[in-house]
Amino acid sequence: MEFEFCPRCGGRLELREVKAGEPERPVCSECGFVFYLGPKLAAGAIFELGGGIVMIRRAIEPGYGRWTFPGGYVDRREVVEEAVRREILEETGVEVEVVGLQGLYSYVDTAVALAVYTAEVRGGEPAPLDEVLEVRSFAPEEIPWDKLAFPSTRDALRDYVRRGS
Numbered sequence: 001m002e003f004e005f006c007p008r009c010g011g012r013l014e015l016r017e018v019k020a021g022e023p024e025r026p027v028c029s030e031c032g033f034v035f036y037l038g039p040k041l042a043a044g045a046i047f048e049l050g051g052g053i054v055m056i057r058r059a060i061e062p063g064y065g066r067w068t069f070p071g072g073y074v075d076r077r078e079v080v081e082e083a084v085r086r087e088i089l090e091e092t093g094v095e096v097e098v099v100g101l102q103g104l105y106s107y108v109d110t111a112v113a114l115a116v117y118t119a120e121v122r123g124g125e126p127a128p129l130d131e132v133l134e135v136r137s138f139a140p141e142e143i144p145w146d147k148l149a150f151p152s153t154r155d156a157l158r159d160y161v162r163r164g165s
Contacts, residue, residue, distance in 0.1 A: 044071020052137030
């Protein structure tokens with residue numbers, strides 16, 4: 001089990017069946033608090049500049065040195081689209097307008113769900129900033145499919161290219 005103690009009272013957590021048919025969940029042995037563990041929400045956007053899809057090469061783990069589109073975690077009390085704009089600006093120096101939802105990507109073996117949007121550039125010049133080694137635009141046929149950071153990167157880009165941008 002990932003956590004040992006209750007975030008409310010400090011009592012010891014133990015796995016229990018809360019509802020029949022659902023997985024066991026951490027429950028506090030002292031106060032009965034049910035600790036629901038959900039996926040962390042990340043968000044990013046696919047957008048084009050100079051005739052190609054803007055991608056970043058990561059300067060942090062996981063996926064150090066691998067390619068993805070800009071994005072990151074959504075902070076508590078942050079609107080998802082605002083998180084997308086913030087992350088893109090922090091990572092690339094590019095200001096974007098979010099124009100649509102590309103898709104939601106989640107997988108059994110990860111604690112992250114990724115909301116991917118499409119966006120349009122409104123200003124700024126791309127540069128490798130926070131947590132980024134390199135920023136580059138790729139034509140669809142040039143995407144480095146074997147050097148992508150995450151399955152969600154591959155799946156979202158494949159969907160985007162398939163839909164014709």
